[in-house]
Structures are given as C-alpha cells and as structure tokens.
Amino acid sequence: MTEKIDVFEAAAAGSLESIKTLGRVHLEAKNDRGWTPLMFAARFGHAGVLEYLLSEAKVDPNVVNKDGKTAADLAELWGAAEAVEVLSRLAPSAKKATVATPAPAPVPAGSGASSSSNIADWWKKRTIHEIKPLHFSGSIINRLSFLRTDKEYLQESVQAPSTRFILFQDHGVLFKSTTKHLAYASHNDIKDLIGPDPLNNLPEGLVLVFLGADEASSPEPGDSHAEILVKGRRGIGYWALDLSAKTPLATPALKASIEQFVNTYTEMRPATFGLSLSESGLVSQARSVVDWNKRNQFCAGCGRKSLSLEGGHKRTCPPAVLSEEDGKEVESDCLAHRGVQNFTYPRTDPVVITCVISRDGERVLLGRQAAWPKGTYSCLAGFVEPGESLEEAARREVKEESGIHVGHVMYHSSQPWPFPNTLMVGCHAEAISEDINIALEDQELEDARWFTRTEILEALKGSRSATFGKPVEPGVLRLPPGTAIAHVILRAWATGEGEVPQPRM
Numbered sequence: 001m002t003e004k005i006d007v008f009e010a011a012a013a014g015s016l017e018s019i020k021t022l023g024r025v026h027l028e029a030k031n032d033r034g035w036t037p038l039m040f041a042a043r044f045g046h047a048g049v050l051e052y053l054l055s056e057a058k059v060d061p062n063v064v065n066k067d068g069k070t071a072a073d074l075a076e077l078w079g080a081a082e083a084v085e086v087l088s089r090l091a092p093s094a095k096k097a098t099v100a101t102p103a104p105a106p107v108p109a110g111s112g113a114s115s116s117s118n119i120a121d122w123w124k125k126r127t128i129h130e131i132k133p134l135h136f137s138g139s140i141i142n143r144l145s146f147l148r149t150d151k152e153y154l155q156e157s158v159q160a161p162s163t164r165f166i167l168f169q170d171h172g173v174l175f176k177s178t179t180k181h182l183a184y185a186s187h188n189d190i191k192d193l194i195g196p197d198p199l200n201n202l203p204e205g206l207v208l209v210f211l212g213a214d215e216a217s218s219p220e221p222g223d224s225h226a227e228i229l230v231k232g233r234r235g236i237g238y239w240a241l242d243l244s245a246k247t248p249l250a251t252p253a254l255k256a257s258i259e260q261f262v263n264t265y266t267e268m269r270p271a272t273f274g275l276s277l278s279e280s281g282l283v284s285q286a287r288s289v290v291d292w293n294k295r296n297q298f299c300a301g302c303g304r305k306s307l308s309l310e311g312g313h314k315r316t317c318p319p320a321v322l323s324e325e326d327g328k329e330v331e332s333d334c335l336a337h338r339g340v341q342n343f344t345y346p347r348t349d350p351v352v353i354t355c356v357i358s359r360d361g362e363r364v365l366l367g368r369q370a371a372w373p374k375g376t377y378s379c380l381a382g383f384v385e386p387g388e389s390l391e392e393a394a395r396r397e398v399k400e401e402s403g404i405h406v407g408h409v410m411y412h413s414s415q416p417w418p419f420p421n422t423l424m425v426g427c428h429a430e431a432i433s434e435d436i437n438i439a440l441e442d443q444e445l446e447d448a449r450w451f452t453r454t455e456i457l458e459a460l461k462g463s464r465s466a467t468f469g470k471p472v473e474p475g476v477l478r479l480p481p482g483t484a485i486a487h488v489i490l491r492a493w494a495t496g497e498g499e500v501p502q503p504r505m
C-alpha cells in the first residue's frame with residue numbers, strides 16, 4: 001500500500017522529498033482557504049521547500065489566499081525569518097498584502113469581574129492567526145452520519161476492495177512499524193473473521209465501526225478502480241475493527257497480511273502523537289467509538305446483551321426476549337423500552353482546561369501532579385459536571401486545586417483526547433486573587449505556581465516542550481508538547497496571538 005501524498009501537509013511539514021515527486025498541478029493547488037503549498041512552506045519556515053518551489057518548480061509568489069495574504073506576508077506574520085529571507089531573495093517583487101485585522105472583542109457578562117479586565121483588554125488587542133487543527137481533530141474523512149442507517153450502503157462499503165480497516169487489539173492499534181503511519185487491512189484480509197453478514201451477525205467478541213469515507217482520495221496509479229464508488233457515492237470507506245477477543249490473530253490470512261507489511265500493534269500512547277494530523281483525527285474517532293462499544297456490551301436496565309446499530313454508533317436493548325415459560329419471543333419488560341431513553345450513544349466527556357492569567361496580565365498559573373516528570377507543569381483542568389457551565393467548571397476547578405478565584409472565562413479552542421473519550425475545552429481566564437493555597441480544598445496537585453511570560457516563552461521553545469519521558473535538568477520548567485491543547489493556549493497567551501484552528505487544512 002503506497003500512501004497518497006497530501007501536498008499541503010507535505011509543504012507544512014517541510015517534506016522536500018515528497019514535494020519533489022509531485023507535478024505542477026499539485027504544487028500550484030489551493031486548498032479551500034486559498035492556501036498554496038508555497039504559503040504552507042512560508043508559514044512553517046521551510047526554506048528548502050521554498051527554494052525548490054520558487055527556483056525549480058517556478059510557482060507564482062504573487063498568489064494571495066482568501067485573507068488576501070501572499071506567502072511573503074505569511075512568513076513575516078509568523079516570524080519565519082529564514083522563509084522571509086528566501087522569499088525576499090528569490091521573489092523580491094512579490095507584493096505585500098495587509099497584516100492581520102484585530103478581531104471583534106466579545107465581552108462576557110455576569111462573571112463578577114469588572115468589564116475592563118486585563119483578559120478583556122488582551123482579547124481586544126490580540127491578532128487572530130490561523131493554526132492547524134489540534135492533534136486528534138484533523139480527520140479528512142466525511143463521517144456520513146446520515147448513511148449509518150442505510151444498510152445497503154454499509155454492506156457495500158464493508159465489502160468494497162478499496163475499503164480500509166483500522167485494527168485494534170487490546171489497547172493497541174495496528175501500525176506500520178517502519179513508518180509513522182497506521183496500517184490498514186482490506187476486506188480480503190479480515191473477511192474470514194467478520195463473516196459474510198457482519199452488520200447483522202458479527203461474531204461474538206468483535207467490534208466493528210463505520211467511520212466514514214475519504215471522498216478526496218483518488219485511486220493509486222495503476223489501481224484497477226477507475227473510480228471508487230460505493231452505492232453510487234465516491235470515496236474510500238474507513239472502518240475500525242477490534243479483535244481483542246480473538247487472540248492470537250485468528251486467521252492465517254490476516255496474520256500473513258500483517259507480517260507482510262511488518263506491522264505491529266502499538267500502544268495508543270505515545271505512538272499516536274507522532275501520526276500526521278489527518279491520521280490522528282481518524283484514529284481518535286475510531287478508538288473512542290470502539291472503546292465505547294466494548295464498555296457497553298450489556299443493557300444498563302436489564303443486563304441483557306445489547307445490540308449494535310447504525311454502523312457501531314448506537315446500541316439498544318433487544319426489544320424481544322425469549323420467554324422463560326415456553327421459549328417463545330415476548331416483548332422485553334426492560335426499563336430501557338419505557339420513555340425515550342431506549343438507546344445509548346457514544347459518549348464524550350468534557351474537561352475544561354484553563355490558562356489562568358494574573359490580574360496584571362503578565363503571569364499564568366500552572367500546576368503539577370506528583371506523578372508527572374520532574375519540572376513539568378501544565379494548565380489546571382477538570383471534568384465538567386452535570387448542571388454546570390464551562391465557565392463555572394473552570395472557576396470551580398481552579399479554586400479547588402489552587403485556591404485562586406477566577407473571574408472572566410473565555411473559550412479558545414478544543415481538542416478530542418481519545419483516552420478514551422474526553423473533549424478538552426481550552427479557555428483563558430482571569431484571576432481575581434493572587435494567593436495560592438494548594439491544600440485548600442482539593443489535594444490533587446503537588447504544586448501550583450505563577451510563571452512569568454518570559455519563563456513560558458523560554459519553555460515553549462521546541463527543545464523544552466516535547467519532554468515526556470526525557471530526563472530533565474533540575475529547576476527547568478517543562479511544558480506539555482505542541483500536540484497538547486495546554487501548549488496551544490499557553491502559546492496563544494504568551495505570544496499575544498489569538499490563534500484559531502483552521503476550518504480545514
């Protein structure tokens with residue numbers, strides 16, 4: 001299986017070798033935000049890719065995106081010094097467009113803090129820059145949720161030769177061991193396992209979930225499919241299959257297929273942190289829905305085995321049961337069939353994670369748990385409880401963990417966290433008190449402290465951020481890696497930029 005190269009991701013990642021394999025039509029392509037590969041290379045500061053695109057491929061440096069910005073504007077805006085240098089040297093006549101426009105300033109009401117707070121001032125002054133979607137949220141597939149009830153479509157999709165299956169076993173997901181990519185099985189690899197009618201009669205112990213279709217993928221060169229169609233719809237289908245109950249690998253065909261690609265099952269953490277954005281989003285959806293199915297095999301009302309519906313996105317108590325008296329089918333008397341709560345759906349648990357800013361606007365409050373690597377601090381976080389708004393949850397958690405009172409709370413961005421089904425909701429908030437008392441109410445933290453902007457900026461630099469598992473020098477502040485939302489909301493505050501994830505790469 002060869003991987004299709006996404007020209008925008010390749011340019012953003014600085015993959016010159018991949019870029020060189022692509023023709024002019026790809027190198028001059030625009031995404032739905034009007035961004036070209038040249039713009040991505042400029043924004044992420046990849047001088048080598050810029051040199052190639054301008055000198056060899058001769059792409060036009062004057063193209064503007066939907067915000068009216070050229071590659072040179074983006075390099076300058078993002079402080080990519082090497083990219084600015086290459087562009088001014090190789091495309092000196094490229095026009096400069098405008099700089100970012102300050103965003104409107106929403107002011108929250110009823111927080112108890114004054115309306116002229118520092119966070120409100122910062123919110124008004126910040127400039128908005130688009131960033132990539134956060135890790136675990138960048139899937140490129142169309143989930144096609146409206147087709148989950150279309151059994152014909154699902155049946156065709158599950159059997160199509162082009163369909164790709166992500167395989168899970170216990171807590172692991174199947175990787176290509178030699179690359180940072182997921183491995184995919186075909187229907188042929190797994191047909192003996194799932195049987196001829198997997199939607200209605202999946203063998204005991206397996207979990208099968210329809211994820212959606214990649215409508216943008218074209219068949220590989222030399223592929224016999226002129227066009228991949230499933231019930232008339234274009235796209236490569238994606239499914240997840242959990243084999244946990246089938247150890248060791250049940251069929252010789254599957255075992256051979258896995259060995260052929262030198263694939264291995266790898267623990268989700270930390271392996272999935274190294275995936276491309278699009279595969280991180282795919283595995284995040286797959287893992288969360290598979291895990292939910294495994295934990296909800298029985299009806300909570302009567303304890304009978306529940307049924308999987310809608311391609312693995314819904315479970316229900318069986319409506320009919322066998323009578324103990326005569327063995328005939330009778331209507332179930334389960335509580336699940338009374339009222340409207342007769343189905344269960346995959347759950348998502350919101351956690352609010354808060355970057356608390358001091359009253360003078362120059363420091364942030366971070367805490368650490370005893371189990372974390374030495375020197376590692378992060379933003380305070382906690383689960384949102386029933387009957388609680390995000391703002392209230394942020395205030396409660398910060399108060400319980402540090403004793404600090406919080407006023408205004410402003411939403412920034414969110415990140416799915418598939419371990420197994422959390423949604424991290426990233427906020428900025430303003431402290432309205434100064435004195436930390438971590439033993440006050442909740443003893444969850446080992447320490448909580450204020451850190452200056454200079455300390456945060458220093459720790460955000462590449463070598464000091466992605467640190468989990470690495471040895472650390474004493475007294476050095478470590479922050480979560482760039483794949484974590486804590487890093488993103490801290491960076492947005494420290495650099496004064498209101499970064500927002502792009503609608504789509």
Ligand SMILES: [Zn+2]
Nearest residue numbers: 299302317334
């Ligand atoms: Zn029941």
